[in-house]
Amino acid sequence: MLVTNQKDVDKYYKALLAKDEQFIGIFYVGVKTTGIFCISTCRARKPKRENVEFYTEARELLQHGYRPCKVCKPTEQAHQPPPEVRLLLQMVKENPKQRIQDYQIRQQGLAPEKIRRWFKKHHGITFQTYQRMIRINTAFQELQSGKSVTHSAFDAGYESLSGFNYTFKKMLGKSPEDTKDKSVILMTRLTTPLGPMYACATAEGVCLLEFTDRRMLETEFRDLQKRLNATILAGENDHLRQLKAEVEEYFAGTRQAFTVALHTPGTEFQQKVWQVLHDIPYGTTSSYQRQAERLAMPQAVRAVASANGHNRISIIIPCHRVIGKNNQLTGYGGGLERKKWLIEHERKNALCQV
Incomplete structure (x- = not known):
């Protein structure tokens, strides 16, 4: 849809000048x-x-004869990593113990420097x-299942135990022999129409789902690791694979309720507030006051708002409502x-189901 509201147009133009990531998927500029x-x-x-116009869908610009920009690649970058990054991610997924070096990346016709820049920008590493x-992460899981340190080290591609022990301790905070009481939070990156998101999960369920540009993200990571006595490592488990499928269905408008297991450490009060949040029906909205009333605590509006702000699992625990x-x-x-966008998306699809 062509954006005609001048306040929205002015806001989008300012976002374009500022290269604001929060507007990825909100508008496309021709x-x-x-x-x-x-x-x-x-x-x-x-x-x-005066030389631009804004649309809410990329296909509408294509229909009007516009071509995708070769710099930002709007039909690709708004939703998923570029093809060269997807290729390397797939290679790592198929053989997590393989060590892909720069010369192997070049053999694929790719530029290691470009890959490094993309990962640094989108993952911070x-x-x-x-x-x-x-x-x-693979070695840690093998150690937890009883495999020896020596076998885990050499299977993971390390040429010496000292190198393995050093890297292991640097990432997990403990040596391989001292990790029996340590757990791991697996983290992966999702692509959505509104920009990339980070998702984390333990063996119990999903414990975080946030847009990658959220300002409090680093604080949430630290809090999770402290509460769960765990270290965050890149990887996937069944919960994260199920989450990816359900989030994709949600944005496609075919899913209104999530079934993926959740792991939400927090205070007793926060748990109650998050449950009230979870109970707000798809396609509707509520207020902090109504949340407080549902908890039989009508004077606790500010406390409820604070607990909402500490929700780590966006969309599924729908604080956007x-x-x-x-x-x-x-x-x-x-x-x-x-x-x-999320509220309008749900209202539109809720009406389609009636």
Whole structure:
């Protein structure tokens, strides 16, 4: 749909100038003078305000004759990693113990420097560090099942026990022999129409689902590791694979309720608030006041709002469905534009099911 509201147009143009990640998937901008279209984070030279128009769907720009920008690749980057990164991720997934070096990346016709930049920007680590996390995670799971340190070290591609022990302790905080009481939180990256998300899970269930640009993300990671006596490592388990499938169905409009298991450490009060959040029906909204009343604590509005803010599992525990008493949008860790999109997405698909 063409965006005609001037306040929205002004807001989107400012987001374009600021390369604001919170607007990925919220709008696509067509440049009339060049005939190309971009996403909000495009690095190309910015067009003048009078030379652009904004749409909510990429296909609409294609239908109007616009071509995808070769810099930001809006039909790819808004939803998933570029093809060269997907290839390497698949290689790691198929053989987690394999160590892919720069010369092997070049043999695939890829540039290691470009891969490093992408991983640093989207994961905060290099591709080589990502691989080490996968190998150490695999070794940790083998140790937990009774495999010897020596066998785990050499199977993970390490040429010496000292190198393995050093890396293991650096990532897990303990030596291989001292990890019996240590657990692991597995973390993976999801692609969605609203931008990338991080998902974490323990053996019990999903414990985090957040957009990668959430400001409190590092604090949430530290809190989870402390509460669960665990270390976050890159990897997947059955809970994360189920989550990916259900999130994809949610954004496609075919899923209204999630069935994936959750692991939500928190205080007794937070657990009660999150349950009330979870009970807000799909396609509807509530308020902090109504949440407090449902808890039989009508004076605890601020405490309820604080507990909502500590929810680590967005979308599934739907804090985006909470708005102000005056029906105005209130704070949301993923950004108000995403909150607006999610509410409208659910309302539209709820009506389609009637």
